[in-house]
Amino acid sequence: MDSIRKLLMTFALSAICIAADAQLAQFEAMYIYNFAKNIGWPTEDATKDLTITVVADNELVKELSKLAQTKQVGARKVIIKESATVTGIQKSDIIFVGESRSNQIPGLINTQTNNKNLIVSGKNGLCAQGAGISFVLAEGKLKFEISSKNITKKGLAISQKMLQLGISVD
Numbered sequence: 001m002d003s004i005r006k007l008l009m010t011f012a013l014s015a016i017c018i019a020a021d022a023q024l025a026q027f028e029a030m031y032i033y034n035f036a037k038n039i040g041w042p043t044e045d046a047t048k049d050l051t052i053t054v055v056a057d058n059e060l061v062k063e064l065s066k067l068a069q070t071k072q073v074g075a076r077k078v079i080i081k082e083s084a085t086v087t088g089i090q091k092s093d094i095i096f097v098g099e100s101r102s103n104q105i106p107g108l109i110n111t112q113t114n115n116k117n118l119i120v121s122g123k124n125g126l127c128a129q130g131a132g133i134s135f136v137l138a139e140g141k142l143k144f145e146i147s148s149k150n151i152t153k154k155g156l157a158i159s160q161k162m163l164q165l166g167i168s169v170d
Helices: 002-037 058-070 099-111 148-153 160-165
Strands: 050-055 076-083 094-097 118-121 133-138 141-146
Touching: 002 050, 002 058, 002 094, 002 118, 002 133, 002 141, 050 058, 058 076, 094 099, 099 118, 141 160
Parallel strands: 050 076, 050 094, 094 118, 118 133
Antiparallel strands: 133 141
């Protein structure tokens, strides 16, 4: 009986963890969509699709794909791509790097130097390594660090609203 109880507890805890990951991905997806709306993109991109590449976060890909079916950023259709690593990422307006691949941020920054894109990290503290935005879990709430320096260095503009909502690290 004890082994059955332990097995049921393991399943219950696994289900809770999966549900928590899915809920976190929903919040991250909404944040990323709002980041896209509050960034000043280059005028030459105004009629092109807005591409979001997600590295190593399947739940986030699912949630962003749901949003992309019904929402746009201005007149721009949203395209979601996924990648297992940061190497070989083609033209992308937003690149989200999941926590499990956060050690690849410096390499990504080097390969994306000339591209006008927003780099978002799923792990806090990575604005110091070049990300424009890093998600932070603080007091049980999802928040974000923001580096206006890193974002403007990429040729993008930031709304005051976004700067006020984020935790500035500059």
